[in-house]
Amino acid sequence: MTPSRISTLAEYNAQRQSHWDEIARTLPAESFFSREYHHRLRELYQLLTSPDLSVLEIGCGRGDLLAAAAPLHGVGVDFSAEMLAAARKNYPALTFIQAEAHTLELDRKFDMIILSDLVNDVWNVQDVLQQIKPLCKPDTRLILNTYSRVYQPALELAGALGLAKRLLPQNWLTPEDTENLLNLAGFEVIRRQKEILFTLPIPLVRDLFNKILVKVWPFSPFAWTNLIIARPQPAETTEKPRVSVVIPARNEAGNIEAAFRRIPKMGSHTEIIFVEGHSKDETLATIEQAIQNHPEWDAKLFSQPGKGKADAMRVGFEKASGEILMILDADLTVRPEDLPRFYEALVSGKGEFINGVRLVYPMQEQAMRFLNLLGNKFFSLTFSWLLGQSIKDTLCGTKVLRKCHYERIVANRAYFGEFDPFGDYDLIFGAAKQNLKIVDLPIRYQDRTYGSTNIDRWRHGILLFRMVAIAAFRLKFI
Numbered sequence: 001m002t003p004s005r006i007s008t009l010a011e012y013n014a015q016r017q018s019h020w021d022e023i024a025r026t027l028p029a030e031s032f033f034s035r036e037y038h039h040r041l042r043e044l045y046q047l048l049t050s051p052d053l054s055v056l057e058i059g060c061g062r063g064d065l066l067a068a069a070a071p072l073h074g075v076g077v078d079f080s081a082e083m084l085a086a087a088r089k090n091y092p093a094l095t096f097i098q099a100e101a102h103t104l105e106l107d108r109k110f111d112m113i114i115l116s117d118l119v120n121d122v123w124n125v126q127d128v129l130q131q132i133k134p135l136c137k138p139d140t141r142l143i144l145n146t147y148s149r150v151y152q153p154a155l156e157l158a159g160a161l162g163l164a165k166r167l168l169p170q171n172w173l174t175p176e177d178t179e180n181l182l183n184l185a186g187f188e189v190i191r192r193q194k195e196i197l198f199t200l201p202i203p204l205v206r207d208l209f210n211k212i213l214v215k216v217w218p219f220s221p222f223a224w225t226n227l228i229i230a231r232p233q234p235a236e237t238t239e240k241p242r243v244s245v246v247i248p249a250r251n252e253a254g255n256i257e258a259a260f261r262r263i264p265k266m267g268s269h270t271e272i273i274f275v276e277g278h279s280k281d282e283t284l285a286t287i288e289q290a291i292q293n294h295p296e297w298d299a300k301l302f303s304q305p306g307k308g309k310a311d312a313m314r315v316g317f318e319k320a321s322g323e324i325l326m327i328l329d330a331d332l333t334v335r336p337e338d339l340p341r342f343y344e345a346l347v348s349g350k351g352e353f354i355n356g357v358r359l360v361y362p363m364q365e366q367a368m369r370f371l372n373l374l375g376n377k378f379f380s381l382t383f384s385w386l387l388g389q390s391i392k393d394t395l396c397g398t399k400v401l402r403k404c405h406y407e408r409i410v411a412n413r414a415y416f417g418e419f420d421p422f423g424d425y426d427l428i429f430g431a432a433k434q435n436l437k438i439v440d441l442p443i444r445y446q447d448r449t450y451g452s453t454n455i456d457r458w459r460h461g462i463l464l465f466r467m468v469a470i471a472a473f474r475l476k477f478i
Contacts, residue, residue, distance in 0.1 A: 009102060009123045009124070012123045013079065013100055013102075013123070015168065016079070016121065016168065017079050017080055019166075019168055020061075020078075020079075020080040020082070020083055021080050021081065021082040021083070022082075023083075024062070024080060024082035024083045024085075024086060025082055034199075035201065036198070036199045036200060036201045036206060037196060037199050037224060037225075038064065038065070039201075040195070040196050040206075040210050041065060041116060041145065041195075041196070041225070042064065042065055042068035043068075044145075044195060044227065045065055045068055045069050045114065045116075045143070046068055046069060046070070047478055048143055048229070048435065049069040049070070049071065049112055050408070050411075050412055050434075051070050051071070051072060052072050052408075052411065053071055053072055053111035053112050054071060054072060054073040054074075054075075054108075054110045054111045054112070055069050055071035055073070055074050055075070055110060055111065055112045055113075055114065056074075056075045056076075056077065056106075056110040056112070056113045056114070056135060057069075057074075057075075057076050057077070057113075057114040057115075057116070058077045058078075058101050058104065058113065058114070058115055058118060058128075058132070059077070059078060059101065059115060059116065059117070059118035059121070060076030060077060060078050060083075060084075060087060060096065061078060061080075061083050061087070062083055062086045062087050062090065063076050063086075063087030063088075063090060063091045063094060063096060064090075065114065065116055066091070066094060066114070067090070067091045067094060069112075069114070071094075071112075073095075074093075074094040074095065075094070075095045075096075075097065075106070075110070076094060076095070076096045076097070077096075077097050077098075077099050077101070077104060078096070078098065078099075079098060079099065079100045079101075080098075081098055084096045084097075084098055101118065101122055101128045101131065102122070102123065102124065102127050102128055102131060103131070104131050104132070104135075106135055108135075109134075109135055109136060109137045109140065110135055110136070110137070110140060111137065111139075111140060111141070112140065112141050112142075112143065113132055113135060113136065113140060113141075113142045113143070114143050114144070115128075115132075115142070115143070115144035115145075116144065116145050117145060117146060117147060117225075118144070119144060119146055119171065119173065119178065119181075120146045120147055120170045120171045120172065120173060121168070121170060121171070122171070125171060125173070125178075125181045126181050126184050126185050129181060129182060129184075129185030129186075129187065130185045130186070132185075133185065133186050133187075133232065136232045137232075138232060138234070138235070138349070139231065139352065139405075140231065140232060141190075141229060141230070141231055141435045142182075142187060142229070142230045142231065142232075143227070143228070143229050143230075144178070144227070144228055144230075145195070145225045145226065145227040145228070146173055146178060146225065146226055147170070147172070147224065147225060148194075148222075148223055148224055148225060148226055149172035149173070149174065150221070150222060151224055152170070152172055155167055174226075175192050175226045175228065178226070178228055179192070179228065182228070182230050186232060186233050187230040187231065187232060187233060188230060188231055188232070188233045188234075188437070189228055189229070189230045190229045190230060190231055190389070190435060190436075190437050191228075191229050191388035191389055191435075192226065192227070192228050192229075192388075193215075193226075193227050193388060194214055194215070194220045194221075194223035194225070194226060194227070195210070195214060195223055195224070195225050195226075195227050196210055196214065196223060196224040196225050197209040197210055197213055197214040197219060197222060197223055197224065198210055199224065211477045211478060212477045215476055215477060229435050231435075231437060233349075234348065234349020234350065235349070237347065237348070237349070239347060240267045240268040240347075241267050241268065241322065241323035241324050241347065241402075242267055242268055242269045242270075242271070242321060242322035242323050242324070243266045243267040243269070243270045243271070243322045243323075243324045243326065243343065244270075244271050244273055244316075244317075244320030244321060244322030244324065244325050244326065244403075245263060245270065245271070245272050245273065245326045245328055245339065246273045246275065246313060246316030246317060246320060246325065246326065246327050246328070247259060247272065247273065247274050247275070247316075247327075247328050247329070247330050248275050248277060248304075248309050248312035248313055248316065248327075248329070248330065249274055249275065249276050249277065249279070249283050249287065249312075249330035250276070250277035250278065250279050250283065250312075250330075251279045251280055251281050251283060252279070252281075252283050252330035252331060253279070253281045253282040253283045253285075253286040255330050255331060255332050256274075256283070256286045256287050256290050256330070257286075257290055258332060259272070259328070259330065259332065259336060260272070260290055260293075260294045260297060260299075262332070262335070262336040262337060263328070263336040263339065264336070264337065264339060264340050266324075266339065266340055266343045267322070267323075267324065267343065267347075269298065269322070270298070270322075271297075271298040271299065271300065271320070271321060271322060272297055272298070272299040272300070273299075273300050273301075273302070273316045273319055273320055274287045274299070274300070274301045274302070274316075274330075275301075275302050275303075275304050275312040275313070275315045275316045276301065276302070276303050276304065277303075277304050277307070277308075277309075277311075277312050278303075278304070278307070284301075284303070287301050288301060300319065302315055302316070302319055308421040308422070308423075309421070309422050309423050310420050310421055310422055310423035310426060311423075312423075313327060313423040314423070317403070317406055320403065322403065323402060323403055323404075324343065324346060324347075324400065324401075324402055324403070325400065325401055325402070325403050325406055326339060326342060326343075326398070326399075326400045327397060327398055327399050327400075327423075328397070328398055329397030329398070331397075332446065333397070333445055333446045334356055334358075334396065334397055334398045334443055334445065334446070335443065335444065335446060338356075338398075338443050338444075339398075339400075341441060341443075342354045342356070342398065342400040342441055343400070345400075345439055345441055346400050346401070346402065350437075350439055351437050351438060351439025352401065352402070352405060352431070352436040352437045352438075353399070353400075353401045353405070353427070353428075353431040353436045353437070353438045353439070354399065354400040354401070354439050354441050355391060355392075355393065355396065355399055355428070355438060355439065355440050355441065356393065356396035356397070356398035356399065356441055356443050357392045357393040357396060357440045357441060357442045357443065358393050358396050358443060358445035359377060359380065359392055359393050379394050379395075379464055379467075379468070380392045380393055380394060382468055383428070383468070383471060385476075386468070386471040386472055386475060386476045387428070387429075387432045387438070387471065387475060387476075388432070388476075389432065389437075389438045390438070390440055391428060391438065391440070392440045393440070394424060394425065394428060394464075394467075395422065395424055396424075396443070397424075398443070399424065399427055399428075401427070401431065401436070405431070405434065405436055406427075408430075408434050409426075409427065409430030409431065409433075409434060410430075412430065412433060412434070413426070413430065415433060415474065416429055416430070416433075416470060416474055419466070419467070419470055420467070421463065422463075425467045425470075425471075429470070429471060429474070429475065432475055433474075433475065
């Protein structure tokens with residue numbers, strides 16, 4: 001039956017199934033034209049997944065992409081029996097199921113769901129996406145890629161000449177089309193990126209084009225594939241999780257009492273964890289006395305073994321008992337009274353990593369020096385581009401996330417290494433690597449009322465440029 005005469009889902013699927021069965025029998029290996037394309041896709045999905053996740057791929061074909069993701073538990077679904085026979089033979093440790101995407105029903109949920117070059121080949125994209133929704137946890141990530149319609153003529157010609165798999169008529173979706181369909185099906189896009197510019201296996205040249213040039217204009221519009229990462233739209237919740245407010249404190253004796261007075265209680269329980277950092281004033285003794293003076297608070301004190309805010313933050317997060325982790329700098333330049341806004345943004349599902357922003361509202365006169373302000377604005381623009389999500393302020397001391405997400409960041413910290421003396425970038429980069437939804441939350445930045453900053457403008461400014469390089473070559477140009 002010709003494509004123009006197909007009028008039902010059953011007819012459409014029968015034609016597609018026959019097509020892919022034939023390809024599985026007659027093309028045992030990837031063609032020269034598509035080999036580099038699929039090699040690069042496997043590299044990308046390896047970077048976007050983690051080995052501790054359960055992963056479902058719908059339209060898995062021979063299972064090569066699912067295997068490359070190296071999941072803890074992997075399930076591949078395809079309607080082609082011939083494709084699945086090859087998949088089961090090649091990857092016996094993975095589970096493969098013959099089923100059709102429009103009617104798919106499974107009895108479990110997954111951490112990640114992959115649709116690689118699938119939505120361009122199904123009867124009704126919205127129906128398929130809605131069928132996937134029950135297979136998602138609240139923090140499941142849906143990753144899909146589709147051919148760019150820029151290459152529609154080239155792909156059709158390559159198929160006609162036998163240089164690539166012959167394509168049946170496709171759904172040539174723009175990224176905006178795909179995002180709209182995701183929204184209609186109950187998903188929210190976290191970020192979009194363009195990938196693959198060069199499909200010939202020439203070392204160095206392919207890396208230059210596929211890892212660097214494809215990410216910048218004027219080359220990016222000519223990318224072969226549009227890749228989108230999405231999550232289920234958050235549902236309303238009545239949960240009241242426990243909250244841990246971690247306060248790194250070095251030479252901040254004059255701010256401790258105010259912290260007890262001004263921090264609001266949130267969730268079902270709020271604890272305060274002070275991590276004292278080898279102060280030269282009376283910070284340690286002041287915290288000890290304040291804890292005794294405020295028995296109404298669940299407050300704990302720890303002395304950090306190492307140096308720097310990052311070390312103190314990690315000690316506090318490790319000792320925290322709450323499901324939600326908050327950082328509050330002991331200088332209180334971020335108002336403790338603003339913490340419930342961070343809490344609500346996280347619990348409501350608006351974001352999974354809530355990042356304080358000091359650069360929106362007017363500041364008090366002495367809150368930030370002019371050169372520091374310029375530097376922060378420059379780095380915010382740079383990091384927003386590198387991470388693919390808005391980061392208007394990278395060094396605001398207040399950041400909030402769930403402990404389960406922090407533990408995933410810790411488990412994958414080796415990807416970046418020990419690079420960050422502040423702790424801010426360790427969290428931001430880790431959140432981006434885990435595909436968390438990052439949300440900026442503007443706050444009013446206050447003058448210090450006690451002590452002086454622990455930031456060295458020039459020495460730490462140089463470190464910030466190092467962070468840019470790390471983000472570029474570990475998150476963007478990979």
